[in-house]
Amino acid sequence: MTTTTTGTPAATGAVGAARTRLEGLAKVTGAARYAGEIPFAELAHGWLVLSTIARGRIRAVESAPVLAMPGVLAVLHHGNAPRVDGDYTGPLGAPDPVLQVFQHDRVPYVGWPVALVVAETPEQAREAAEALVVRYDQEPHEAEFSAGHPDRYTPQGSDSPAETAKGDLAAALAASAVVVDARYTTPEEHHHPMEPHAAMARWEGGRLEIVDSNQGSGFVAQELAHLFSLDPASVRVRSEHVGGGFGSKATRPHQVLAAMAATVLQRPVRVVLTRRQMFSLVGYRSPTAQRVRLGADADGRLRAFAHHAESVTSTVREFVERSADMGRVMYDADAHHTLHQVVPLDVPTPSWMRAPGEAPGSFALESALDELAEKCGMDPIALRARNEPESGPVSGLPFSSRQLQACFREGARRFGWAERDPRPGRRRDGRWLLGTGTAASQFAARAAPSTAAVTAEADGDFTVRITAADIGTGARTALTLVAADALGVPPERIRMRIADSDFGPAMIAGGSMGTRSWSWAVMAAAGELREQLALGGVIPPQGITVRSDTTAAIAALAATERHAFGAQFAEVAVDVTSGEVRVRRMLGIFAAGRIVNPLTARSQFIGGMTWGLSMALHEEAVRDRASGATVGADLAGYHVAAHADVPAIEADWVDDPDESDPVGIKGIGEIGVVGGAAAIANAVWHATGVRHRDLPIRPDRVL
Numbered sequence: 076m077t078t079t080t081t082g083t084p085a086a087t088g089a090v091g092a093a094r095t096r097l098e099g100l101a102k103v104t105g106a107a108r109y110a111g112e113i114p115f116a117e118l119a120h121g122w123l124v125l126s127t128i129a130r131g132r133i134r135a136v137e138s139a140p141v142l143a144m145p146g147v148l149a150v151l152h153h154g155n156a157p158r159v160d161g162d163y164t165g166p167l168g169a170p171d172p173v174l175q176v177f178q179h180d181r182v183p184y185v186g187w188p189v190a191l192v193v194a195e196t197p198e199q200a201r202e203a204a205e206a207l208v209v210r211y212d213q214e215p216h217e218a219e220f221s222a223g224h225p226d227r228y229t230p231q232g233s234d235s236p237a238e239t240a241k242g243d244l245a246a247a248l249a250a251s252a253v254v255v256d257a258r259y260t261t262p263e264e265h266h267h268p269m270e271p272h273a274a275m276a277r278w279e280g281g282r283l284e285i286v287d288s289n290q291g292s293g294f295v296a297q298e299l300a301h302l303f304s305l306d307p308a309s310v311r312v313r314s315e316h317v318g319g320g321f322g323s324k325a326t327r328p329h330q331v332l333a334a335m336a337a338t339v340l341q342r343p344v345r346v347v348l349t350r351r352q353m354f355s356l357v358g359y360r361s362p363t364a365q366r367v368r369l370g371a372d373a374d375g376r377l378r379a380f381a382h383h384a385e386s387v388t389s390t391v392r393e394f395v396e397r398s399a400d401m402g403r404v405m406y407d408a409d410a411h412h413t414l415h416q417v418v419p420l421d422v423p424t425p426s427w428m429r430a431p432g433e434a435p436g437s438f439a440l441e442s443a444l445d446e447l448a449e450k451c452g453m454d455p456i457a458l459r460a461r462n463e464p465e466s467g468p469v470s471g472l473p474f475s476s477r478q479l480q481a482c483f484r485e486g487a488r489r490f491g492w493a494e495r496d497p498r499p500g501r502r503r504d505g506r507w508l509l510g511t512g513t514a515a516s517q518f519a520a521r522a523a524p525s526t527a528a529v530t531a532e533a534d535g536d537f538t539v540r541i542t543a544a545d546i547g548t549g550a551r552t553a554l555t556l557v558a559a560d561a562l563g564v565p566p567e568r569i570r571m572r573i574a575d576s577d578f579g580p581a582m583i584a585g586g587s588m589g590t591r592s593w594s595w596a597v598m599a600a601a602g603e604l605r606e607q608l609a610l611g612g613v614i615p616p617q618g619i620t621v622r623s624d625t626t627a628a629i630a631a632l633a634a635t636e637r638h639a640f641g642a643q644f645a646e647v648a649v650d651v652t653s654g655e656v657r658v659r660r661m662l663g664i665f666a667a668g669r670i671v672n673p674l675t676a677r678s679q680f681i682g683g684m685t686w687g688l689s690m691a692l693h694e695e696a697v698r699d700r701a702s703g704a705t706v707g708a709d710l711a712g713y714h715v716a717a718h719a720d721v722p723a724i725e726a727d728w729v730d731d732p733d734e735s736d737p738v739g740i741k742g743i744g745e746i747g748v749v750g751g752a753a754a755i756a757n758a759v760w761h762a763t764g765v766r767h768r769d770l771p772i773r774p775d776r777v778l
């Protein structure tokens with residue numbers, strides 16, 4: 076069948092109209108299948124064995140008894156595993172040493188992979204893995220983080236500087252009428268998507284094929300090609316549905332192990348991580364210790380600003396939780412100082428966890444601003460308005476747009492901020508003390524090169540192919556709306572194909588950059604295709620395909636401070652008899668670029684704000700000094716806010732299209748978390764008159 080197209084169809088206005096997820100029905104009816112549950116012929120199952128010591132060497136892996144157990148096919152470990160390459164620059168730089176699985180006998184932390192038992196069924200693999208005896212030569216370890224740790228150092232090898240400094244901090248503090256000097260801590264936190272990590276690997280037609288749950292199939296394919304010294308074209312990774320990621324679903328040991336075992340056994344192998352294993356294998360947020368010093372004139376104008384942040388890294392790889400970055404964008408002062416330092420410990424390497432840096436950084440910074448407002452006798456919103464910078468405090472670059480005050484104005488109006496008595500401890504409801512608080516949100520709006528292919532099919536529909544990942548954000552639906560408008564057709568005529576590395580290089584779902592970066596590539600290809608179609612002619616049976624690559628367009632972006640902003644408000648009730656804090660309501664108003672799909676965007680903001688609530692009141696991983704391991708490494712021991720903890724949360728936005736972006740997008744994945752915990756902590760102060768500078772605000776800390 077062939078179709079003749081003529082003329083340019085009208086835009087449909089799909090972008091900006093609320094739309095349910097394309098795959099929503101499949102997800103809620105169970106028809107959508109996830110990486111851990113897709114059947115494959117001849118599938119074998121790998122079960123990981125992790126180290127039980129925090130430092131030392133593996134003396135022996137006693138495989139023989141386990142190999143005699145029912146169904147067991149292999150026990151892979153450092154003594155027999157195939158070699159992998161570790162000397163390369165991958166899509167995210169130098170590879171994480173944990174990806175060089177089973178390459179040596181050293182153990183750098185509890186929960187390091189030491190063996191993989193492969194069997195015919197998951198139950199057999201698990202039973203054998205639990206029976207496997209591994210002997211170690213144990214060495215003394217240190218796994219406890221504390222502020223001012225003697226081993227802390229200033230990292231050098233990062234893409235943005237660990238330290239920025241202008242002006243004379245001591246002099247500016249001395250000249251300030253009002254000074255805040257406060258120390259804050261946030262605990263180790265873990266991102267636990269509902270769907271655990273899972274990967275199936277098999278060799279198919281001379282290619283390594285992976286069916287995975289990840290945030291970017293292209294990046295995983297590139298990493299695996301490097302590790303196994305394969306031509307990138309001979310690795311294919313797919314990840315159709317993903318039950319959450321939050322930074323944890325990068326290339327992790329399980330994909331490497333599945334590929335290794337599939338190679339050794341020459342049959343498909345799947346490795347699924349347990350909830351407990353995720354605590355050491357997929358990254359987490361480092362604990363932080365932060366000191367914020369603010370010096371201001373009596374009218375609240377900042378003279379001195381210093382934010383110093385310490386966090387943990389491992390002994391095998393440097394990771395910096397960039398908590399002090401927030402102040403480089405938010406507030407200026409004559410003397411302005413930011414610093415990151417890390418402490419290397421015998422613990423798993425921390426990694427990106429939703430709003431890395433900004434989440435803990437905003438807790439300290441936006442709490443300190445509230446303390447300054449109190450000391451100045453000023454309204455906290457007025458204090459922030461007085462300190463709106465003209466340009467980037469560190470970069471000196473102009474802001475592409477900065478609608479922070481618009482967010483505060485709209486938020487204050489809707490929250491009823493004007494009726495607030497600024498004095499703490501004044502409102503009471505039975506045994507509950509009531510208070511309200513506010514804080515600012517901010518997250519960088521960036522884009523990364525991506526490619527897309529758009530095909531005009533002979534039947535009149537259009538197919539879009541892009542290695543995007545829908546980790547629950549609604550990206551598949553958002554991209555469909557973007558493509559529909561770009562092609563001038565209703566969304567029903569778009570077939571959206573994502574999450575297959577064969578579709579070409581593209582950005583991961585990360586850094587709040589996914590939908591923006593992919594939309595840009597889709598717009599470019601669709602726009603060119605539409606021009607071709609406007610010339611008229613016959614569409615051949617194979618269709619007409621146009622490919623795009625946004626590398627040059629993104630490199631040409633003007634250097635500006637490009638960010639999304641927001642204002643968060645919270646009302647809390649504090650039980651004076653038990654110390655329990657209940658959040659009664661939250662409101663977030665964001666200026667975060669053009670909103671592609673209001674329905675799913677609101678869900679993302681509310682999800683982020685729920686993280687803020689959970690961070691403020693509940694989440695805390697405790698590391699045992701003696702063993703170096705997480706205590707209670709499961710979702711019973713690590714409490715994440717449950718439905719009963721979460722009140723009515725409202726999120727909305729002000730108009731803020733990004734003028735440099737083809738769709739006007741800025742990115743909304745992370746900003747909802749930022750500032751939420753500070754708004755709640757500030758509300759707890761307002762309720763009780765007591766500052767809480769250590770998270771979470773547990774009942775025992777409140778009493």
Ligand code: MOS
Nearest residue numbers: 322427429585586
């Ligand atoms: Mo996210 S922490 O940018 O994957």
